[in-house]
Amino acid sequence: MSAGPEPVPARRPGGPPPPPPVERRDKANYLNVSFGVKSWLLTTDHKRIALLYLASISLMFALGGLFAVAIRLELLTPGGDLVQSETYNKLFTMHGIVMVFFFLIPSIPAVLGNFLIPIMIGARDLAFPRLNLASWYVYMIGAAFTLYALISGGVDTGWTFYTPYSIVSNTHVVAAAVGIFVTGFSSILTGLNFIVTIHKMRAPGLTWFRLPLFVWAHYATSLIMVLGTPVVAVTILMVAAERILHLGLFDPRLGGDPVLFQHLFWFYSHPAVYIMILPSMGVISELVTAMSRKRIFGYGVIAMSSLAIAMLGFLVWGHHLFVSGQSAYAGMVFSLLSFMVAIPSAIKVFNWTATLYKGSVALQTPLLYTVGFIGLFTIGGLTGIFLAATGLDVHVHDTYFVIAHFHYIMVGGAIMGYLGGLHFWWPKITGRMYPEWWARVSAATVFLGFNLTFFPQFVLGYLGMPRRYHAYAEEFQVLNVMSSAGASILGVGYLLPMLYFGWSMRYGKKAPANPWGAKGLEWETDSPPIPENFARQPHVTEEAYAYAPSEVVVV
Amino acid sequence: MFRELPLWPDQASTMAGRVDALYVFLLAIGTFFSVLIAVLVVGFAVRFRRRSEDERPPAILGSTALELTWSLIPLGIVLFVFVWATEIFFAMNRVPPGAMEIYVVGKRWMWKTQHLTGQREINELHVPVGVPVKLTMTSEDVIHSFYVPAFRMKKDVLPGRYSTMWFEATRPGRYHLFCAEYCGTKHSGMIGSVVVMEPAAFQAWLAGGAAGGSLSAAGERRFAELGCQTCHRADSAGRGPVLDGLFGGTVRLANGATVQADETYVRESIVNPAAKVVAGYQPIMPTYQGLVSEEGLMQLIAYIQTLKAPAGRATPPAAGAGASAAEGAR
Numbered sequence: 001m002s003a004g005p006e007p008v009p010a011r012r013p014g015g016p017p018p019p020p021p022v023e024r025r026d027k028a029n030y031l032n033v034s035f036g037v038k039s040w041l042l043t044t045d046h047k048r049i050a051l052l053y054l055a056s057i058s059l060m061f062a063l064g065g066l067f068a069v070a071i072r073l074e075l076l077t078p079g080g081d082l083v084q085s086e087t088y089n090k091l092f093t094m095h096g097i098v099m100v101f102f103f104l105i106p107s108i109p110a111v112l113g114n115f116l117i118p119i120m121i122g123a124r125d126l127a128f129p130r131l132n133l134a135s136w137y138v139y140m141i142g143a144a145f146t147l148y149a150l151i152s153g154g155v156d157t158g159w160t161f162y163t164p165y166s167i168v169s170n171t172h173v174v175a176a177a178v179g180i181f182v183t184g185f186s187s188i189l190t191g192l193n194f195i196v197t198i199h200k201m202r203a204p205g206l207t208w209f210r211l212p213l214f215v216w217a218h219y220a221t222s223l224i225m226v227l228g229t230p231v232v233a234v235t236i237l238m239v240a241a242e243r244i245l246h247l248g249l250f251d252p253r254l255g256g257d258p259v260l261f262q263h264l265f266w267f268y269s270h271p272a273v274y275i276m277i278l279p280s281m282g283v284i285s286e287l288v289t290a291m292s293r294k295r296i297f298g299y300g301v302i303a304m305s306s307l308a309i310a311m312l313g314f315l316v317w318g319h320h321l322f323v324s325g326q327s328a329y330a331g332m333v334f335s336l337l338s339f340m341v342a343i344p345s346a347i348k349v350f351n352w353t354a355t356l357y358k359g360s361v362a363l364q365t366p367l368l369y370t371v372g373f374i375g376l377f378t379i380g381g382l383t384g385i386f387l388a389a390t391g392l393d394v395h396v397h398d399t400y401f402v403i404a405h406f407h408y409i410m411v412g413g414a415i416m417g418y419l420g421g422l423h424f425w426w427p428k429i430t431g432r433m434y435p436e437w438w439a440r441v442s443a444a445t446v447f448l449g450f451n452l453t454f455f456p457q458f459v460l461g462y463l464g465m466p467r468r469y470h471a472y473a474e475e476f477q478v479l480n481v482m483s484s485a486g487a488s489i490l491g492v493g494y495l496l497p498m499l500y501f502g503w504s505m506r507y508g509k510k511a512p513a514n515p516w517g518a519k520g521l522e523w524e525t526d527s528p529p530i531p532e533n534f535a536r537q538p539h540v541t542e543e544a545y546a547y548a549p550s551e552v553v554v555v
Numbered sequence: 556m557f558r559e560l561p562l563w564p565d566q567a568s569t570m571a572g573r574v575d576a577l578y579v580f581l582l583a584i585g586t587f588f589s590v591l592i593a594v595l596v597v598g599f600a601v602r603f604r605r606r607s608e609d610e611r612p613p614a615i616l617g618s619t620a621l622e623l624t625w626s627l628i629p630l631g632i633v634l635f636v637f638v639w640a641t642e643i644f645f646a647m648n649r650v651p652p653g654a655m656e657i658y659v660v661g662k663r664w665m666w667k668t669q670h671l672t673g674q675r676e677i678n679e680l681h682v683p684v685g686v687p688v689k690l691t692m693t694s695e696d697v698i699h700s701f702y703v704p705a706f707r708m709k710k711d712v713l714p715g716r717y718s719t720m721w722f723e724a725t726r727p728g729r730y731h732l733f734c735a736e737y738c739g740t741k742h743s744g745m746i747g748s749v750v751v752m753e754p755a756a757f758q759a760w761l762a763g764g765a766a767g768g769s770l771s772a773a774g775e776r777r778f779a780e781l782g783c784q785t786c787h788r789a790d791s792a793g794r795g796p797v798l799d800g801l802f803g804g805t806v807r808l809a810n811g812a813t814v815q816a817d818e819t820y821v822r823e824s825i826v827n828p829a830a831k832v833v834a835g836y837q838p839i840m841p842t843y844q845g846l847v848s849e850e851g852l853m854q855l856i857a858y859i860q861t862l863k864a865p866a867g868r869a870t871p872p873a874a875g876a877g878a879s880a881a882e883g884a885r
Contacts, residue, residue, distance in 0.1 A: 085740045158737050164714060165697040165739055252715025253844075255827075258698060259713070292603070293610070298617040323700065324711045325718045328648040332641050339633035343626055349592060350625040351617075356599035360610035363600065371596055378592045382585040389636055391643025392577050395707040398700060398735040462578065463564045464704025466735045469743035473731060478560045517608075549614035 029431065029528040044129035045531060050115035051429075052136050053106060058498070060102040060143065067095035069491065072453075072484040080471035088470040089156040090171070096159025101180050102143055104414055105272060108279035109190055109225075110139075112421050113218045115429060117194060119522040119529060120212050122203025122538040127196040135189035142183030149175035158468060160269070163250035163261040167242050174243060177236045184233040187275075191225030194218055203521070205540035212520055212544055213302055217282025220306040224271045224278075224313060232268035235261065259324055266317035274313040276410050277377075278306055280417025281348055284373050287420055288352045289545045290518035291367040292359025296545050298351040305344035312341045322393050331390050338388035345381050349374060362516070365439040369420025372447045376412025380405060383458065401461025404454045412450055419446070419497060426501065427511030431528040434504045438496060446493035452486025519545050567730055567751060568706035569723045573643050575707075577636070584632060647708065650721045654689035657682070658770070658853040661692065661699035661712040664741035666732065669853060673765030673773065678747030680732065682724055683757035689721045691818055695849050700736035703749050709735055717819045724751040774858025777851055781843065789862075795840065796833045800864025802856075807834045821856050 149172040157166040248254030318334030456479040514523035702709040710720035734745035786795035828840035
């Protein structure tokens with residue numbers, strides 16, 4: 001691709017030129033164009049909003065992580081001896097709510113997607129910049145409700161809010177529900193913004209099949225956000241209404257159907273898993289090609305597999321209900337559809353692997369995260385096949401096998417992609433390099449700590465340890481101790497980037513416009529970008545990832 | 556008795572071996588593909604690592620043949636697994652005829668079980684080896700889940716309806732019983748044991764006797780206490796349908812539909828009589844919700860099951876007269 005020629009100071013747009021030209025070059029990026037709290041809280045620049053999101057979700061991640069620490073400490077011993085049962089139940093509930101709704105779902109779209117999509121498509125901003133800012137405020141209001149629920153005593157229903165327990169629980173269900181309801185709108189607004197932006201604001205020459213795969217993945221994700229989130233919003237609202245007005249929607253004593261809730265909840269919450277993993281897959285598609293300086297293998301197949309996953313994701317919710325009393329025939333159909341998700345997922349993994357073949361592979365941090373992602377996602381995906389297999393799921397449903405599986409996808413997959421992407425685009429976002437050595441150490445630490453934390457949980461689950469158990473049978477202790485030990489390593493692995501990213505913002509080496517020698521419009525503008533992203537409208541004349549090849553091989 | 560690092564749960568039901576076989580197969584498949592991907596990814600990354608900044612890799616755009624290969628092979632594997640798993644799943648859902656019936660009530664935070672012979676247990680369930688056992692289960696409050704890892708069996712236990720599960724134990728011993736569906740504060744304390752006994756030992760345990768006589772005898776007493784017989788009279792002279800020979804048959808309803816007279820139907824007809832009114836009767840029966848416990852309802856059902864159609868009438872008069880414990884009232 002080619003943007004306009006390298007921007008030079010003379011071409012810089014923006015306000016009246018201040019006297020010294022050297023000074024002007026320094027000033028002209030989105031970070032230093034204006035100062036003060038107001039310039040951030042009222043900004044409509046997608047790059048600044050991305051940083052607002054980055055700060056907010058990092059806090060939520062730290063909070064959710066603290067809950068996890070408490071959980072793993074409690075589970076060191078079989079007896080429920082560190083905290084009371086009520087407290088433990090609130091801990092895992094808040095861990096789930098904070099991590100799912102306030103970290104994982106917004107993580108890549110709201111931070112990296114917000115920052116990169118307009119730049120990647122050669123646009124000046126998202127289609128609706130003020131709506132973008134509004135979505136962050138909506139997120140913050142939702143977070144405030146949830147924090148209120150937390151501070152005023154917590155919620156103990158599990159992040160799944162299963163009825164009728166969530167109707168009779170005497171904890172702060174309504175406040176938490178309102179928090180999730182409100183935050184849902186932030187997702188919807190972001191998704192809407194992305195869809196319109198990708199449709200309408202692509203640079204001249206940037207056809208659909210020249211789009212970076214990161215943008216394709218976000219397009220698929222946005223479809224789920226817009227179509228799925230309203231369903232969970234309504235469902236959560238129904239629980240609140242049931243608690244307050246006793247409508248008899250879910251409560252069998254009033255003629256309601258408690259299983260109806262599970263159908264409604266998973267109709268969104270299963271696709272929500274793809275909201276978390278698809279953007280991460282988009283990141284990996286970018287990283288694998290950039291770090292091997294080679295065209296991606298099977299561009300069209302990867303793009304379409306994102307859409308296939310998004311669509312299939314809406315048809316598999318019933319696999320959470322195999323033992324709920326749902327008809328065995330319904331179970332059979334949901335099982336078959338769930339197996340089908342394995343195909344586009346496998347396609348992606350094989351295509352990334354093939355991309356590395358004969359590449360020029362830089363063994364730097366983004367690649368380490370890519371390799372880690374592929375490994376953990378493969379294990380997470382393969383164990384998903386165990387769970388889609390009805391006859392086997394009856395045994396492992398609601399055990400630690402499920403916990404291990406979805407952490408492999410949502411933490412091993414989604415967060416590895418998020419961290420990999422954060423490292424890869426950090427020079428672009430901040431204009432500074434992160435310390436490579438420390439970053440490699442942290443990538444390795446995360447990978448090892450993660451596996452030690454969650455692999456033993458597969459074994460625990462097959463042994464029959466149910467999830468959400470405050471106290472457990474003694475024979476489960478050894479594996480739980482391994483898991484807790486792993487969690488402490490994983491914690492260090494997550495703490496390191498927080499520290500050195502912070503350090504690098506001030507002391508890191510200045511980053512050039514394109515430190516990786518990568519293709520893509522985002523590498524053709526300054527690091528950090530100017531407020532308008534590009535000095536002049538880019539025109540795209542090439543396919544995506546058009547690295548000058550030694551030869552073109554058509555297999 | 557537990558090894559330091561257990562890796563495998565006890566196998567104590569006819570399903571356990573079948574589930575484990577599928578598990579082992581999937582472990583083999585999973586290990587194969589994980590290792591394959593790991594070797595390829597790490598191998599390529601190292602073999603093709605960047606040695607100079609001037610390297611220019613070839614552009615390999617893709618390959619339809621390869622895409623088809625790595626789509627169709629996984630597709631074949633998952634379809635094979637689908638058929639295998641579905642076969643097990645259907646076997647789990649098909650209760651063998653003549654299974655021994657046991658009733659289970661879950662409440663926060665305990666399991667209460669009742670045998671037809673009248674034994675009642677809390678957080679324990681005694682069953683014989685080699686006999687299919689059918690559990691009819693309900694909950695007094697929220698959703699629970701009856702889970703016996705050694706049997707590889709689990710089923711949610713819901714308020715307001717009956718769910719069933721069955722198993723056939725194969726090895727005597729004491730096995731974990733867990734609640735697998737989160738149900739509030741003491742969820743992790745809603746545990747117990749399933750005690751599997753040799754048939755002779757089980758008979759001896761049963762002979763230990765039950766204070767209140769058999770389950771149906773308890774149901775009969777309850778039937779009288781609640782005054783059910785004022786309307787549901789065996790001589791068809793009452794305001795409610797005759798219950799003799801009702802259970803297991805079909806019932807014609809006032810709205811023209813027919814319904815199978817099973818546990819769920821009988822229970823609903825007691826707690827919510829207006830839901831399904833038998834053809835030819837008026838909806839005059841009051842609800843008994845709150846007046847009979849879930850265990851009492853199970854006793855009533857056990858009793859109603861014992862009411863055989865009177866001699867000379869092979870089948871209940873109108874399919875309808877079979878009607879429920881429902882209809883009728885004082």
